[in-house]
Amino acid sequence: MTDERIGVIGTGIMGGPMALNLVKGGFKVTAYNRTAARAEALASGGVDVAKSITEVGEKCSVVITMVPDTPDLLGVVEGDRGLVSSMKAGSVLIDMSTVAPGATQELAGRLANQGIAMLDAPVSGGSWGAQQGTLTIMVGGEAAAFSRCLPVFEAMGKSITLMGPSGMGQTTKLVNQILVAGTASAVAEALVFASAHGADLLKTIEAVSGGAAGSWQLANLGPRMANGDFAPGFMVKLQQKDLRLIQEAAQEAHVPLAVTSMARQYFTALEAAGLGDEGTQAIIKAVEILAGREARQAS
Secondary structure, eight states: OTTSEEEEEOOSTTHHHHHHHHHHTTOEEEEEOSSHHHHHTTGGGTOEEOSSHHHHHHHOSEEEEOOSSHHHHHHHHHSTTOGGGTOOTTOEEEEOSOOOHHHHHHHHHHHHTTTOEEEEOOEESHHHHHHHTOEEEEEESOHHHHHHHHHHHHTTEEEEEEEESTTHHHHHHHHHHHHHHHHHHHHHHHHHHHHHTTOOHHHHHHHHHTSTTOOHIIIIIHHHHHHTOOOOSSBHHHHHHHHHHHHHHHHHHTOOOHHHHHHHHHHHHHHHTTOTTSBGGGHHHHHHHHHTSOOOOOO
């Protein structure tokens, strides 16, 4: 597999570290980003920088996309001078963005008609997981394409699961985001409650993390909330996009999501306050506004 060249389109806070980990894994990597400087910053790490999407498709037999939303993916693949104009039959498109499952299934069908396999492989773990190569990767698509690309996934992640046919990777990611949003809301509320009663926030997190209340959100985002560290591992505005996708899919299936709807209101308040580029741990700020008090660890 290392004889193949891997393309990466979208080298932001997730795609950039992922491209570098592919190089460390022994792959030849060609990257493109619409803001050229972000791709050019990877050159010192051994990544070749392409001047266009078309160039990536021409050079690479496996192309990874990591873009913000469904329209961005469709534009990169099927837009003017998109990947379909240059990818060869027998190549594989791996979309590692979080986009609508239905759109993914439809795109996979159109690509299959041109001899291009598609895997939907969204990730969880934030920028920290992307940097460390420890992402959780949920994959939908054909087993043969998954087996072919497994070494690619292993260069970027630790937990890699083929969930079923096309679209099931995206469905699983939305399940992940339901759990993430609800848990992050509970962590924020718990810390504001603890602060209101005079508790040491970091000791509280340590005390409850080992019991039934323990979670990734509490262990990783809880201390950041308490310390006022709102640098993004995953941005509020992208969480909002994922919550929109969840609610659209839930409406189609007639599934009530009361907790998720509440979490989305917190994130909506953050966006309204101009905090869309902050990390999702900023959800505590929405709870603080309602409580009329700030919850921070005493120095």
